[in-house]
Amino acid sequence: MSAPVTKQRATHYETPGRILDIRREFPILSRKVQEKPLAYLDNAASTQMPSKVMETITAYHEFHHSNVHRGVHQLSQEASDLYEGAREKVRRFIHARDTRQVIYTSGTTAALNLIAHSWGNSRVGKGDTILVSNMEHHANIVPWYMLAKRTGVQIKVIPILDDGTLDMDAFEAMLDPSVKAVCVNHVSNALGTVNPVRTIAGMCRERGIVSVIDGAQAVGHLKVDVQELDVDFYAFSGHKMHGPTGIGILYGKLPLLNEMEPFLGGGDMILSVSFDNITWNDLPFKFEAGTPPIAQAVGLGAAIDYLNGHDRTFLYDYEQQLLSYANERLAEVPGLTFIGTAPQKAAIVSFVMKDVHPHDIGTILDGEGVAVRTGQHCAEPVMDRYGISSTTRASMAFYNTFEEIDQLRDALLKVTELFDVTD
Amino acid sequence: MLLTNRTKNLYQEVILDHNKNPRNFRVIEHPSHTAKGHNPLCGDKLDVYLVLDENQTVQDVSFVGDGCAISKASASIMTTIVKDKHIDEVRTIFRGFHDMATGKIEADEDPKLRRLRAFSGVRDLPARVKCATLAWHTLDAALKDEEIITTE
Numbered sequence: 001m002s003a004p005v006t007k008q009r010a011t012h013y014e015t016p017g018r019i020l021d022i023r024r025e026f027p028i029l030s031r032k033v034q035e036k037p038l039a040y041l042d043n044a045a046s047t048q049m050p051s052k053v054m055e056t057i058t059a060y061h062e063f064h065h066s067n068v069h070r071g072v073h074q075l076s077q078e079a080s081d082l083y084e085g086a087r088e089k090v091r092r093f094i095h096a097r098d099t100r101q102v103i104y105t106s107g108t109t110a111a112l113n114l115i116a117h118s119w120g121n122s123r124v125g126k127g128d129t130i131l132v133s134n135m136e137h138h139a140n141i142v143p144w145y146m147l148a149k150r151t152g153v154q155i156k157v158i159p160i161l162d163d164g165t166l167d168m169d170a171f172e173a174m175l176d177p178s179v180k181a182v183c184v185n186h187v188s189n190a191l192g193t194v195n196p197v198r199t200i201a202g203m204c205r206e207r208g209i210v211s212v213i214d215g216a217q218a219v220g221h222l223k224v225d226v227q228e229l230d231v232d233f234y235a236f237s238g239h240k241m242h243g244p245t246g247i248g249i250l251y252g253k254l255p256l257l258n259e260m261e262p263f264l265g266g267g268d269m270i271l272s273v274s275f276d277n278i279t280w281n282d283l284p285f286k287f288e289a290g291t292p293p294i295a296q297a298v299g300l301g302a303a304i305d306y307l308n309g310h311d312r313t314f315l316y317d318y319e320q321q322l323l324s325y326a327n328e329r330l331a332e333v334p335g336l337t338f339i340g341t342a343p344q345k346a347a348i349v350s351f352v353m354k355d356v357h358p359h360d361i362g363t364i365l366d367g368e369g370v371a372v373r374t375g376q377h378c379a380e381p382v383m384d385r386y387g388i389s390s391t392t393r394a395s396m397a398f399y400n401t402f403e404e405i406d407q408l409r410d411a412l413l414k415v416t417e418l419f420d421v422t423d
Numbered sequence: 424m425l426l427t428n429r430t431k432n433l434y435q436e437v438i439l440d441h442n443k444n445p446r447n448f449r450v451i452e453h454p455s456h457t458a459k460g461h462n463p464l465c466g467d468k469l470d471v472y473l474v475l476d477e478n479q480t481v482q483d484v485s486f487v488g489d490g491c492a493i494s495k496a497s498a499s500i501m502t503t504i505v506k507d508k509h510i511d512e513v514r515t516i517f518r519g520f521h522d523m524a525t526g527k528i529e530a531d532e533d534p535k536l537r538r539l540r541a542f543s544g545v546r547d548l549p550a551r552v553k554c555a556t557l558a559w560h561t562l563d564a565a566l567k568d569e570e571i572i573t574t575e
Contacts, residue, residue: 034427034429035427355443356492357465357490357491357492357495358465358491359465359467359490359491359493359551359554360434360491360492360493363430363433363548363550363551364426364430364434367426367427367429367430368427374465375464375465375466376466383466389466389467389468389489390465390466414425414426414430418426418430418434418439419439419442419492420439420443
């Protein structure tokens with residue numbers, strides 16, 4: 001580890017040269033906001049793309065673009081090869097057994113809706129239960145409530161403890177024979193908690209319960225191995241791992257995917273169509289109706305190449321250093337309370353400040369060049385759990401620096417001065 | 424303390440004061456008109472209560488709720504402005520305030536807006552215009568007898 005990890009004063013932290021090199025690969029990070037250097041600390045909302053990803057997408061449009069799986073001409077073949085090549089990159093990235101288990105969607109939300117429809121519609125009904133954790137993003141709540149409306153399945157909430165960890169005892173007690181699915185995120189976008197997904201999936205498997213994991217906040221930071229986690233479904237988005245928006249992945253176990261009905265109907269998801277009979281296409285195409293986001297899939301492949309080109313353990317360890325540095329520096333800010341202090345956390349810091357609304361904090365921070373998210377983070381039940389209306393959230397990626405955390409802290413001190421906040 | 428001009432324009436002394444000590448921050452038990460305002464973007468929620476007399480003049484007005492400094496101060500200042508005014512005049516002020524907040528007119532164009540000029544800073548921040556106007560939209564809805572108003 002080249003970064004000095006000492007117990008000296010916080011100001012002695014220095015951003016490693018390797019990180020400064022990485023920053024140069026992300027052009028947007030050198031821009032200014034309100035005439036201040038941008039400190040982009042909203043990575044849980046969306047991460048930035050390195051030049052290499054943008055160049056790959058541009059090159060795809062300049063040289064290879066056509067529709068996939070359709071034409072016999074050269075461009076269609078090239079586009080298909082690039083599109084399917086990216087699928088293989090995703091397969092290796094998450095260590096899926098088979099590319100048939102890697103389904104392109106428009107994002108995590110679409111992937112979770114696909115499961116709720118294609119698996120849920122025929123598998124659950126009155127008398128059944130689906131468990132959803134209290135720290136889920138709306139994308140892993142709303143599709144299940146919509147399924148409940150359609151089928152009569154009951155939704156129950158797995159509680160969380162005060163520090164933002166999942167209440168595993170309560171969870172185990174809830175696993176009665178009526179439970180058909182458990183929906184939990186790998187990393188909470190609002191709290192940063194890393195959930196014990198492998199344990200959760202194991203407890204589900206022993207009881208024949210399907211595990212549905214929202215991995216949107218995990219893939220860009222943790223090494224995800226779906227076989228090692230042994231989950232039934234795993235969903236994530238390209239734009240949270242330095243790829244483009246409009247592309248996401250649904251991973252699923254083959255027996256489940258094979259038995260599921262398609263979600264959307266259209267071209268490419270059928271083998272034959274007559275007005276008497278329609279035969280679904282094989283996996284994964286059964287779930288990819290219509291012209292897919294081809295350039296975005298190619299971009300996702302490039303993002304995976306980019307991440308694989310770096311020592312991901314180093315990047316993860318560095319993000320964890322940013323997290324502990326942020327905890328340390330923000331604790332110096334008067335009137336500030338952290339929301340989410342689980343022992344296992346991704347580099348996400350959510351907090352409230354006494355008597356100051358997060359919206360005001362966000363605006364003042366923006367004036368100082370600091371980009372954070374303020375609000376409910378599409379996780380209103382988390383806010384209700386803590387009896388607050390919203391939080392301010394700084395979420396880090398490996399290209400952030402210790403200096404940017406200082407910039408955040410200094411901006412927060414200005415908020416406390418303006419609003420006269422004391423401890 | 425060095426603050427950007429934008430921040431200083433937005434968080435003027437009068438806004439910080441009304442945020443800290445909101446006026447008419449109470450429930451009116453028997454209002455003639457009331458409405459709930461909600462800005463789902465930031466979670467701001469406020470209730471506005473009105474008592475109109477037989478001449479359609481505001482006899483009493485109050486608000487309660489939870490919101491950012493801009494929305495709270497705006498609601499507070501609003502209650503001090505509309506008291507004892509006829510609802511036609513209240514609506515005229517609201518229209519003028521809305522035009523000022525969205526940058527359609529300058530803050531000093533309309534003498535009626537004198538006490539609302541502190542909010543002209545929101546025009547540089549489209550995301551915050553709704554914070555400044557939520558209370559007024561809610562008041563307007565109360566006068567129209569609409570139950571719930573949202574600025575989304």
